[in-house]
Amino acid sequence: xxxxxxxxxxxxxxxxxxxxxxxxxxxxxxxxxxxxxxxxxxxxxxxxxxxxxxxxxxxxxxxxxxxxxxxxxxxxxxxxxxxxxxxxxxxxxxxxxxxxxxxxxxxxxxxxxxxxxxxxxxxxxxxxxxxxxxxxxxxxxxxxxxxxxxxxxxxxxxxxxxxxxxxxxxxxxxxxxxxxxxxxxxxxxxxxxxxxxxxxxxxxxxxxxxxxxxxxxxxxxxxxxxxxxxxxxxxxxxxxxxxxxxxxxxxxxxxxxxxxxxxxxxxxxxxxxxxxxxxxxxxxxxxxxxxxxxxxxxxxxxxxxxxxxxxxxxxxxxxxxxxxxxxxxxxxxxxxxxxxxxxxxxxxxxxxxxxxxxxxxxxxxxxxxxxxxx
Amino acid sequence: xxxxxxxxxxxxxxxxxxxxxxxxxxxxxxxxxxxxxxxxxxxxxxxxxxxxxxxxxxxxxxxxxxxxxxxxxxxxxxxxxxxxxxxxxxxxxxxxxxxxxxxxxxxxxxxxxxxxxxxxxxxxxxxxxxxxxxxxxxxxxxxxxxxxxxxxxxxxxxxxxxxxxxxxxxxxxxxxxxxxxxxxxxxxxxxxxxxxxxxxxxxxxxxxxxxxxxxxxxxxxxxxxxxxxxxxxxxxxxxxxxxxxxxxxxxxxxxxxxxxxxxxxxxxxxxxxxxxxxxxxxxxxxxxxxxxxxxxxxxxxxxxxxxxxxxxxxxxxxxxxxxxxxxxxxxxxxxxxxxxxxxxxxxxxxxxxxxxxxxxxxxxxxxxxxxxxx
Numbered sequence: 166x167x168x169x170x171x172x173x174x175x176x177x178x179x180x181x182x183x184x185x186x187x188x189x190x191x192x193x194x195x196x197x198x199x200x201x202x203x204x205x206x207x208x209x210x211x212x213x214x215x216x217x218x219x220x221x222x223x224x225x226x227x228x229x230x231x232x233x234x235x236x237x238x239x240x241x242x243x244x245x246x247x248x249x250x251x252x253x254x255x256x257x258x259x260x261x262x263x264x265x266x267x268x269x270x271x272x273x274x275x276x277x278x279x280x281x282x283x284x285x286x287x288x289x290x291x292x293x294x295x296x297x298x299x300x301x302x303x304x305x306x307x308x309x310x311x312x313x314x315x316x317x318x319x320x321x322x323x324x325x326x327x328x329x330x331x332x333x334x335x336x337x338x339x340x341x342x343x344x345x346x347x348x349x350x351x352x353x354x355x356x357x358x359x360x361x362x363x364x365x366x367x368x369x370x371x372x373x374x375x376x377x378x379x380x381x382x383x384x385x386x387x388x389x390x391x392x393x394x395x396x397x398x399x400x401x402x403x404x405x406x407x408x409x410x411x412x413x414x415x416x417x418x419x420x421x422x423x424x425x426x427x428x429x430x431x432x433x434x435x436x437x438x439x440x441x442x443x444x445x446x447x448x449x450x451x452x453x454x455x456x457x458x459x460x461x462x463x464x465x466x467x468x469x470x471x472x473x474x475x476x477x478x479x480x481x482x483x484x485x486x487x488x489x490x491x492x493x494x495x496x497x498x499x500x501x502x503x504x505x506x507x508x509x510x511x512x513x514x515x516x517x518x519x520x521x522x523x524x525x526x527x528x529x530x531x532x533x534x535x536x537x538x539x
Numbered sequence: 540x541x542x543x544x545x546x547x548x549x550x551x552x553x554x555x556x557x558x559x560x561x562x563x564x565x566x567x568x569x570x571x572x573x574x575x576x577x578x579x580x581x582x583x584x585x586x587x588x589x590x591x592x593x594x595x596x597x598x599x600x601x602x603x604x605x606x607x608x609x610x611x612x613x614x615x616x617x618x619x620x621x622x623x624x625x626x627x628x629x630x631x632x633x634x635x636x637x638x639x640x641x642x643x644x645x646x647x648x649x650x651x652x653x654x655x656x657x658x659x660x661x662x663x664x665x666x667x668x669x670x671x672x673x674x675x676x677x678x679x680x681x682x683x684x685x686x687x688x689x690x691x692x693x694x695x696x697x698x699x700x701x702x703x704x705x706x707x708x709x710x711x712x713x714x715x716x717x718x719x720x721x722x723x724x725x726x727x728x729x730x731x732x733x734x735x736x737x738x739x740x741x742x743x744x745x746x747x748x749x750x751x752x753x754x755x756x757x758x759x760x761x762x763x764x765x766x767x768x769x770x771x772x773x774x775x776x777x778x779x780x781x782x783x784x785x786x787x788x789x790x791x792x793x794x795x796x797x798x799x800x801x802x803x804x805x806x807x808x809x810x811x812x813x814x815x816x817x818x819x820x821x822x823x824x825x826x827x828x829x830x831x832x833x834x835x836x837x838x839x840x841x842x843x844x845x846x847x848x849x850x851x852x853x854x855x856x857x858x859x860x861x862x863x864x865x866x867x868x869x870x871x872x873x874x875x876x877x878x879x880x881x882x883x884x885x886x887x888x889x890x891x892x893x894x895x896x897x898x899x900x901x902x903x904x905x906x907x908x909x910x911x912x913x
Contacts, residue, residue, distance in 0.1 A: 188667040188668060188670050188671040191670075191673070191676075192670040192676045192680065192699060193699060195676075195677065195680050196660070196680050196683075196697070196699070197696075199680050199681070199683065199684040199694065200660075200684075200693075200694035200695065200696060200697075202684065203684065203687045203688065203692070203693045203694040204693050206687070206688070206691040206692055206693055207656065207693050209691055210654055210656060210691070210720075210722075212656065214693055219696075224657060224659070224693075224695030224696050226656060226657060226693065226695075228605075228656075228720065229604070230603070230604050231602075233607070233656070233657070233718065233720075235609070235657050235659060235695055235716065235718040236659060236695075236696070237611065237659040237660070237661045237697055237698055237714075237716040238698060239661065239663060239698045239700045239702070241700060241702070242702060242703075242704060242705060244705065245704050245705065280584055282581065282584060282586065282600060282602075282607070283598060283600060283607070283609050285598070285609060285610060285611040285716060286570070286611070287611045287613065287661065287714055289613060289712055289714070293561075293562040294562060296562050296565075296566040297562040299565070302565075302566045302569075303569065306566065306569050306570050306573050307573070309570075309573065310573040310574075310576065310577065313577045313580070314577065314580070317580040317583055317584070318577065318580055319574075319577045319578050319580055319581050319588055319598075319600065320573065320574035320577040321574065321598030321600075321609055321610075322571075322574060322593075322598050322610070323570070323574075323611055324611055324612060324613045324714070325566060325567060325570070326613045326615060328613075328615070328616060328712060329616075330616060330619050330707065330710070331616060331618065331619065331706060331707060331710045331711070331712050332705060332706055332707070332712060333704065333705060333706070333707055336704070336705045337705070338663055338702060338705050338706060338712050340611075340661055340663070340698070340714070342609065342611040342659065342716035344607065344609040344718045346584075346602065346607075348584075
């Protein structure tokens with residue numbers, strides 16, 4: 166099943182939540198084709214693209230002494246939850262929202278082996294008055310700065326347009342671009358390094374992160390107390406949703422310092438665990454252990470009446486980032502991640518075989534047809 | 540006078556057009572301070588920022604063999620004109636809108652001496668249905684590809700989120716990020732190269748480009764035939780506004796091929812000709828010749844009842860990009876630009892003296908207080 170297919174039973178699917186991939190996908194395909202046709206321009210500058218990065222989470226160019234990686238990423242609709250929670254509690258959550266936005270860019274950029282160097286801010290508000298709320302604006306600035314500090318990146322600048330008539334009044338469209346280097350070039354983790362025998366290490370998520378929010382917001386309509394419904398004692402649904410996305414670049418940088426170069430990485434965002442099938446190779450991914458599922462994700466699964474297959478195909482279910490390494494390094498990856506404050510787990514291994522993901526503890530199989538991103 | 544001051548007489552100012560810099564500027568200042576405080580992170584990676592690029596149009600990092608430049612830029616509200624013109628004429632102008640968006644990023648990036656290498660697309664629509672209009676979507680893709688071809692950049696990828704509840708239904712928020720290299724490092728054009736005696740060469744604009752659109756859209760309310768009012772025989776106001784922004788990177792690349800390295804560059808966008816005062820040095824910029832003003836800008840000035848000072852402080856008035864070079868190279872810059880199809884003019888020179896811009900043919904003076912971007 167892919168994300169455009171109607172979901173069975175009375176579950177709340179992405180389509181019901183207002184995202185129709187059938188409409189977006191033809192554009193995506195034609196844009197991808199047009200984009201691929203521009204690669205040759207790099208030759209005039211003496212450079213070449215790393216073709217294997219097409220379809221990966223960041224675009225990579227070989228500029229000689231190192232590879233250059235770049236990306237732009239959108240927060241999505243999580244700011245709408247922050248706005249509603251501000252209305253209900255008076256508290257600004259925009260410090261966390263800033264971290265989420267940077268995480269969307271940085272966590273994608275590092276999948277190719279890049280060290281993030283520069284982040285640019287894109288904050289497009291529905292009107293000048295958005296920036297006039299000093300508490301909220303300062304939270305956004307402070308959270309952005311703090312996330313840059315955590316990732317060791319320079320905040321280069323950005324854009325703060327007021328776009329009345331395009332962005333809705335009182336709202337903000339948040340995005341981040343990120344540029345980094347893969348240096349030394351051996352750190353590149355796209356292409357043919359991934360192989361049978363590699364271990365799959367999963368890094369813990371903090372909650373829903375910034376994917377699945379359309380579904381989570383739709384679900385509020387079914388909750389008598391809305392965002393203030395408790396998902397655990399003392400923890401409201403809204404607050405739990407707003408747990409900031411984990412920044413994984415401190416882990417990937419620490420791995421390099423520890424002498425470990427991943428064969429491949431996958432940022433587990435939209436399409437949930439199906440992102441483990443992202444690499445184009447014909448390989449089987451066998452999962453023998455699944456991480457603990459955070460309360461807010463359990464709550465969403467239960468209230469949206471999703472079976473495990475639907476939940477793991479949409480949400481991160483406790484795993485925010487996957488690192489594929491030689492089996493001999495797997496335990497060391499867990500140690501390094503945990504030393505950076507990120508719980509981790511050796512969850513499974515890569516095997517020769519048809520392209521599929523087998524989540525054995527839950528008896529779930531996703532095949533190649535379940536993820537078509539390229 | 541700066542852009543937040545009320546304008547005299549019955550002119551239509553930016554403030555009346557709904558952009559209030561008093562609300563945006565405090566956030567900008569605190570964001571700039573926080574951003575500047577992150578520069579130190581680069582040292583951990585063995586790199587340093589080019590501090591002179593703070594406050595310039597693109598952020599520059601010294602990565603050893605060359606400088607890395609990056610930026611994210613927003614189209615602004617020009618797409619609203621395209622939407623209205625589509626309603627009135629049935630024609631899609633999104634091919635030109637794509638070029639405008641890329642121009643916003645590329646024309647800024649090249650000011651620091653960078654060769655643009657990779658562009659990422661940020662297309663955030665108000666709903667999936669935006670992408671379902673195949674004619675419009677294909678125009679956007681084709682125009683984006685063509686602009687990449689013109690600039691010799693690789694289109695790396697991008698984001699096409701559907702952001703119902705954030706972006707207005709039927710609208711799209713367009714932005715582009717761009718990454719480039721300054722290579723060889725001598726091409727860097729920020730800092731202390733600019734000096735008395737340098738010539739000022741102005742490259743022609745094609746019209747309003749993508750700045751001043753809030754004003755231009757507000758003006759429509761005063762026009763009996765709205766966007767279909769003629770600004771010249773057979774040329775409607777709407778069509779004239781939608782002339783795509785000139786891409787100037789073919790000129791800056793050709794200059795390098797011709798052995799000319801500008802001392803400084805200024806992209807003439809918001810704040811009109813006051814952008815000529817962008818460099819922090821105490822220098823006088825004396826203009827002896829002004830380029831021809833395109834019909835749509837003349838029309839706006841006249842209908843908005845702006846005097847020359849107001850018009851040149853807001854709009855590009857025929858000059859889209861300024862190149863500061865040793866006087867001996869000035870005529871050659873004009874020839875190289877014209878060989879790339881971009882009309883150009885040796886407009887004036889840089890002199891020792893207080894920081895000011897003197898547009899002698901129009902008897903206009905802008906002082907340091909008239910532009911505060913840093």
